[in-house]
Amino acid sequence: MVRIVLTPQLQRFTETPEVEAIAATLRDALEASFAANPQLRGYVLDEQGHLRKHVAIFIDGQMLRDRQNLSVSLTPDSEVYVLQALSGG
């Protein structure tokens, strides 16, 4: 199962359930989180469906570079961390 962990910084605004899901891509994994709490979508993605400029995602320890294409493949046991970037504060 893919494990999706959201930064606790988001807890100031909304719930951040830790989710484990079957997800072939990053988009699938994020959708699993959004299904658990729909309000999360607007905090992580902008209205064009792109990763927000000052949100960082790490997949198995590697930072995601492409903010528009979220179809990057995951392994069955990937760990996805959605974090608050140090920029943007």
Add this chain to the structure above:
Amino acid sequence: MSQRAWIATRKGLFQVLLDTHAGGPAAWRIASSSFIGEPVSMVLPGSSTHPMIAALKLGHFGVKCHASDDWGDSWHEIATPAYPSQPEDAQDEPPWKLEQIWSLAAANGVIWAGTLPGGLFSSKDCGASWQLNESLWDRPERLEWFGGGYDVPGIHSICIDSRDTKRMLVGISCGGAWLTRDDGLSWELRAKGMNATYMPPDRTDEQNIQDPHAIAQCAGPPDTLWCQHHNGIWRSTDAGALWHEIKAPLSSFGFAVAAHPTDPDTAWFVPATADQQRVPVDSALCVNRTRDGGKSFETLRTGLPQKDCYDLVYRHGLAVSADGQHLMMGSTTGNLWASADAGESWQNISCNLPPIYAVRFEAVA
């Protein structure tokens, strides 16, 4: 009648109250705070037809809107304006992504939000949903707008005609002033007479590239509009059909303007040294007031720092109450001042607030 005002800052929203005691002096005090640590770009005081709304500009997680029905004791998140999907062949330079809510206004239960990068949104359900005003967004002239103050163009002023709320004028940096007479179905440019010296000589009078820093409307008669422009001060008495330039003492440069609610000849400005410095003239803060339609000004300094002062008052940082007597002014340095005598004298409420973005009065019975 007592007074309440709201202060939107870089690090939260503050409520200030004017306490009046029989026999004692009236004094403003900071009564409560909300969203400490978060940037609050604009606030709309509540009314009988809509809740109070705070627009947050979260550094990491985007713009968010919150509403309160109990003067900030509790808040709940409401919908945020969202731009439609950007067509692949769109000719815009800025992405269709909400960067900031820069202005909020309401009339007849409809809430209007002016935003960066240049979209005007409305809500008829107290912020449960928002609709982009497509007739303004689809104007071909919009592609000529450019950033002023921010990297992308934005709508900072929304002036709703108190006689007929279908008539509304918006101010855009940099995109001039636009008027609708039919509740936003159609729009016309209304910046004739303004002048932009930051443009090439043959384009200085072009209406669509003017940079009105702020436009304020006299609630009655609402055809009188005052504009603090990047290159000076302008006034219109015909709902923006023609603007006349006005020269103020010290400097005609600045950001803020407040229009008297009932006297079309009275307005207040906060002069600053143009253009790259943007600090008070001679490091001494003052307010310029005209009471004769801009023919003459009084420069008011009592109670304001007159030495080593570098406070800048942003475009929404000066407000006048519904009675035309109380003024409030907040600065980039976190100073907040109030006047109970139409600007003749000022009292400091706080010198320790975060940088102040907006000051708005709310009448309290």
